[in-house]
Amino acid sequence: MELSAPVRGTGADAAAAAARRVIAGLMRAGDISGADMDEIAGRLNAIADDLDATAPELQERMVDMWRGDGRTRHDAVAGTENPLAPPLDYAPGPDGSITAEVVLDLPYQGPPGCVHGGISALILDHTLGVANGWAGVSGMTAELTLRYRHTTPLFEPLTVTGRQVSVDGSKIRTVGSISAGGRECVTAEGLFIAKHPPRPR
Template identity: 40%
Template structure:
């Protein structure tokens, strides 16, 4: 028996703005929690305040992330995406855009929340960003799909706290399969991570979940 799709709340413009602001403040709070020099007593006191605020937000709790309907009436769920979701406080976020030549590109900066080796980005975070960019590039081809394979080559450490560029594009479509490639580049113009991936469009999309 398949699971029943969860009901999703549609947000209006004012709600999106308010929740995006909330996510941004929580993102700042998370970074402050990692970097604070406050003593144990102060940290405990702030934790109590945060617990109270969390309880306020949880009074009305829904079973699934909200969505925003586009001008075409399509349900947009990327608002809660862990890479580019403006309503997700754990997303950097990476503002991916499609360029006139069909590439997917974004300039972004990662905070210490995403640290792996000291002063460098965690390799899994780089993989997450590239997976999202490559998946969006696959969608640009007209054949969106789910990740089937993702291969990465870490050329050099990716630095934290500086502007990075991710760029991806699809290379070919084979039926329901789309192949794409991309990279993350540091501020010096050198590639830090390269990736190739294959995405497969499911035979059926469960439209009630999208």
């Protein structure tokens, strides 16, 4: 199976896309491959040393991460500059929902050949939050209820959806799901509170 992912943009986004390939490649290779893992570890540590040597102070980086219009490139689900993110790319639907398509590889495995339930929770928590933002009223997660209806497969296209259902004062209710092959694997109902922590300055 092809390990490459589309490179989005340049700079940190492109480097993160390359890192995703490395992470997936390491998972697929393991110790049973013919690769010299000690040599690879040395090369990767040299890259990490270069990054550590040029990184700004943490507070400066935090300010930079949260600068802008509210869309974050660093988050763990849709962040194009985060190598841990798949990343998801959302599109709006005519009913006010949002949808993303994604294929998850071995780094996200729980049961054999299936997505870890905690990864599904992470994806849905974020998706519901993004759906709130697109609907115009967003906030912090107060409660997230998940129903695991079927195992969620790796290596297959998954459809992730989210839709804001209601706003009652500061309380926001949102629903979402992860589906494979037209079958719901995980569904979510979320309660959000319309408040946000201050951004780093």
